[in-house]
Amino acid sequence: MLQLAFIRENKETVLAGLQKRNFANAPDVVEQLLTLDQQRRDTQRELDDVLSQSNAKASQIGALMKSGDKTAAEAAKAETAELKVRSKDLAESLRQIEVELQNVLVTVPNIPHSSVPPGRSADDNEVVLENGAKPTLYDGAQPHWELIKKYGPDGGPLIDFELGVKISGAGFPVYRGKGARLQRAMINFFLDEALKAGYAEVQPPIVVNEDSGFGTGQLPDKEGQMYYVTEDKLYMIPTAEVPITNLYRDVILPEGQLPVKNVGYTPCFRREAGSWGAHVRGLNRLHQFDKVEIVRIEKPENSYAALEEMSQYVQGLLQKLELPYRVLRLCGGDMGFTSALTYDMEVWSAAQQRWLEVSSVSNFETYQANRLKLRSKIDRGDGPGKMQLLHTLNGSALALPRILASILENNQTPDGIRIPKVLVPYCGFDVIN
């Protein structure tokens, strides 16, 4: 959520930013916000004034009662009637204005960083770099959804989609044998790497309440993308970003604790309503998948350096896994609602001849922190530390299914699938055959 004071003072920046995102009727919305904001402040001031008078009267009455002057007290009471009516009316209009203001404000996305390219869709994303050689596969190489049929235990598939359908439904695969072990190996590998890089491990709940959904920006508006347990009003998390970032909701962090670096593994759940069709076969898009997520909380002046560091970190993982990848800087039209700058990492899937997104690393600046009320008193050496919103960042490091798809496809040979060296100590085998 943007801060009203920021919109007030940087109207042109806000307008330009929203236009970069192709946000509809940006000028109207900004005008509306500024008008409501002015109304809110005027009403607030008037209400404060009335309350101030009431307070004065009340203590006057208190004093009169104490001195035993009943008549004067009663007379003073009579004078409060009008104030009371006025304060009720003003409080009611203030409430309405605030509701309206909030309703508009939550529809406004974050302002893109200056380096974000303009554009409407994924086609306009900027390829920052490409790394690693795309493998040439042998004749008869197959996409992963075919490959998995060859190598499972007891003649079954390595990843059983049909069995998942029986248990749960489409998009909930069952990993078996070496498929399951490889999953577990990747989780441990990713967590260990993050620990080495200074991230502190957390294991958060995987269902969250509405306040948490609001804090990171999933709610309101994206209810349709999350599974919801109506009985308990809990949402199943679409990413560990939600519970981990919300650990710091309503928190004033001591400056000395910054930066915060957390890592957590969780399953993630996405309804993916309406997104079924071509390009979503096999592991490409699931309702449930595993992901290791890194979350950082930074002082504003450090957040972009942190973002670059996170990008480098994720790239390092992909290099260790020996996967060809590219890094995209998302354009204004393709960026998430809450982000100011996002890098997507995509790995090459050799049999599908496609890039698959396996990580998204974003800086949200104060957009989430404002919703979360995540702040710190930062000492700038010019008097007492000033309270300010912190910057939040997160990134996948990494999402498992597409990494697995890519390993299976890229490393296939007529004799089996080669496991990347770094994972061998974790899974205990070096080939699936």
Place this chain on the structure above:
RNA sequence: AGAGAGAUGGCAGAGUGGUCGAUUGCGUCGGUCUUGAAAACCGAAGACUGUAACAGGUCCGGGGGUUCGAAUCCCUCUCUCUCUGCCA
């Protein structure tokens, strides 16, 4: 799931209608003392809003009500704790 108790500032814990944003203790920060530290003593310190700056306003789990006036009374919701039951 049943019964009871409770929710107050970083923590503990007073306050049951009138200068209460809130006694006190611990913790924190600054100072005195000390070679240094500890102890002791003195002092400082909430958040939000608002203003050029003052002032003013709001906040004692959330919401609503009674009253001139609510941390304090009433209703309601949520959560926590204790006991009983069940259970990975």
